[in-house]
Amino acid sequence: MVKRINSPEDLEKLRNEIIAKSKAEKHVVSVCMGTGCIALGADVMMDALEKEVEKHGLKGKVEIKKVGCVGFCEQGPIIIIYPEEICYLKVKPEDVPDIVSKTLVEGKIVERLVYTDPNTGEKIPKLGEIPFYKHQHRLLLANNGRIDPRSIEDYIAVGGYKALAKALFEMKPEEIIEEIKASNLRGRGGAGFPTGIKWETTRNAPGEPKYVIVNCDEGDPGAFMDRALMEGNPHSVLEGLIIGAYAIGAHEGFVYVREEYPMAAENISLAIKQAEEYGLLGENIMGSNFSFKVTVHRGAGAFVSGESSALMTAIEGKVGEPRPKYIHTAVQGIWNKPSCLNNVKTWACVPLIILRGAEWFRSIGTKGSSGTMIFSLVGKVNNTGLVEVPMGITLRDIIFKIGGGIRGGKKFKAVQTGGPSGGFIPEELLDTPVDFDELRKVGSMMGSGGMVVMDEDTCMVDAARYFVDFLLEESCGKCVPCREGLKELSRILNNICRGEGKEEDIQLIEDICETMSEASLCALGRTAVNPVLTSLKYFREEWDEHIKDKKCRAKVCKALINYYIDPELCQACTLCLRECPVGAIHGDKEHVHWIDQDKCIKCGTCYEVCRFGAVKKISGEPIPPPPKGMKPIRKRRE
């Protein structure tokens, strides 16, 4: 049984004890046990590591830590060795003996496992110097990689619950709200609503009890920043929630975690249990007269259930669909009681602000948007992963400095920020700073932090179609504009991609978008038009090409492309002929091959298999006629 913490002094004492105990260990080996790395085999590698360390008799001298996602998942499994901060990427079980004997015993670096700059070829062993990390500003993610998320002692050792002690014993609830207001913190869940004002609204709303809620629904496909925080540092979210509850006057809280995040739910549940054991949660927290309890609620994750009123109806045990909220949920939320809902990241910012002050927080970022933001950078960039950046950094810096530019030397075309209902931002607007208001101005949004980079091979009409189809599946169907509008948009956009677009379609699309954005009940319907509108605004030529010239310049829309074998390049290897599933290719060992366009089903197999690049995709141009008779082949001499 652990000893209850009954005062801030108890907490400090415990912290010092923990630190003193860990001083004995020389090396700390952090192994990323995030969902991404486990999928790549981190757990097997972990077993090997434990055995190997034991074999070398290093137990007690080396501490192995299972840490949460460190953000560079694509390069996983990842190991970071402290205090040197050596970062090893793509570590396999067979690499473990080298790591132990060279690095842990001899203090040398295993060159083949460190990051290599794709442009210069330079080897960069130190985590903080890898470009992906160098340009980030990690506040919320700072301790992912340093602490074991399943150990409250680790969190306390790095200063955890200090902010709670300060809040409970040195500040009045009103002072906390003032501090949050002064920090200019805005909600990280998408809308960017000022957090301090929301707290104040709930605090002042009539009615008891009051509730505080963590929104960890994270329905954006490809986004995992909330998951990474909940899995990697759950106590930071919990500490923020407790401080918020104290400030607002709530005695009960909920953590809403989507079904697909079992580890997040497990880690936060464990964190709650540990905090309760230490007296940091429950009755008379830290010996004060403030009591607070937290329940974890697992939600079946439809995208729309992340919307505040939908989420609250789900916690009440009903079907999670938005309801008209002309009285804000901050005033009438769960069971019509005042309820303050914030995103995972928003809550995690709170302890930092309380500890270091509003002024410090405001010094990071821009005037309108302070602090940092976590994005999940995905798509066609060299480095994908979780990036935490100060607000105000330009999109260009994120994509080219942190992301390392476009993969395969291709050309950048657009970046979508803010998840499936974010807009596409073109090259000429890449210097837009990351800021709630600036992103909205260019037709996109901050959202909860998705960032998808698209290159020249992306068709912007098809991309708009893709997100409309995604949102069509996610709409709850309650209100007419969203339900019917998305259905119509999907039909029209699919027609255009199929080459059946008509010129009057554009007007119709614009009308639908206007209705949806003005008249929908919740933000899903209101923002669902962003991809379509920005695609129309910034990439109008592509739409015209699809509709008028039946051309898809990115050669994505299947109906608008043809495969064609260049007779000058064909080496009559017969590979494509053998692979074609429908026998559409003619030719033999002696003759140039050609494709019977009537038979071809455009599966692209020939294009994939041809080793001479002879198969071409063409769109919007006439298909050269097949060779007259059989054209003998001119073999290239090697």
Next chain:
Amino acid sequence: MIISLRSLSYEELKQNLDKDDKIIIWSCNLCIKYCGLGGIEKANILEDMLKEDGYSIIGKEIISESCLLNLVRRHKMNKEDIFRKATAIIVLACESGYECVKAVFNDKKVIKTVRTVGVGGLSSFGKAVLTAPFEWTGLNFNANGYQLRRVAEKLGLYSDFFDAEKKPKSKMVNIIVNGRQYKVKEGSNLLEALLSLGFKIPHLCYQPELSPAGRCRLCLVKIKGKKGLLPACCTQVEDGMEVITEDDEINHLRRLILEMIMAECDWKILPRRSELQYWIRKYHINESRFELSKKTEPIDESSEVFIRNPNICILCGRCIRACAELSGQRILDFAYRGSKTRVVAELNKPIGQTDCAVCMACVDSCPTGALAPKLIYQKTLC
């Protein structure tokens, strides 16, 4: 239809009540409403009158039909906590409705307000008339129907509601609509207020007896100081509110929404008198530019008294709320999500095989005729 006349004066009603009674006003949404002696509107008036006189009204309960004993029980069960607190129930329902309420709430003071005088129908002016009087009235059968005012005079009863004796002085506030000032009741529903002032605001998912849902988005208006457009049906009036009910933008949006709704159902086959057809005509729409979603679901004819044609349903949800709130049965509900949303009865059973109480609340509320009585005269003649 059952015809009733008021048997109590307002003073007599008050004599039945104590100042510390916790009162619930109970009303059917059917016959008594057509007789002008019940329904949500009258219940509201009575609430205002009694409150002004210092009585404590703790709730109003609108039920599809009180003469169905199991529905009365259902309402008691669904709202147990409020009924437990009540000490008196004022019943705006015919005498057999009253008997059911009295039987279910036998521990409370249940107050009857009417005398039932016979069976009748609606005249061509839409007014209730008495055609088949009960024997004790001494009146003969009259196919054209007796006017209720005359019957009341003859029998010493009242044909009008309590407010004929004393107008309640409800608290009024000023609102500005399209630049002109009006007085409306404080805290009332904005859509209701605007409609009563004569503004023709299209609305399909709102019904006064039911909780607002904000689904159809037709009643959107602009309110000064508020961002974007707001559905009037989900907004309460506030003193000094400035509302714009119509401008080019709003009308444009309403037309587009109507076009979308038209694409959702085979609107050409809708009854001309249906609410949806009315708004389509009103906004001069001849065609929807959107493709008709081809719904070819089977028509459910399993109920003895009404049919359900999902192909002309626009998902306004009124039937669902009517079934839950007026009948208390919760037979109907939405199933699936997004563009696949549908109305189903009890996990997708034919309605005839459910616990449907055949109260017709859902049928009465349907704005398209997707739920329609099998016999047109069923309701009017009884």
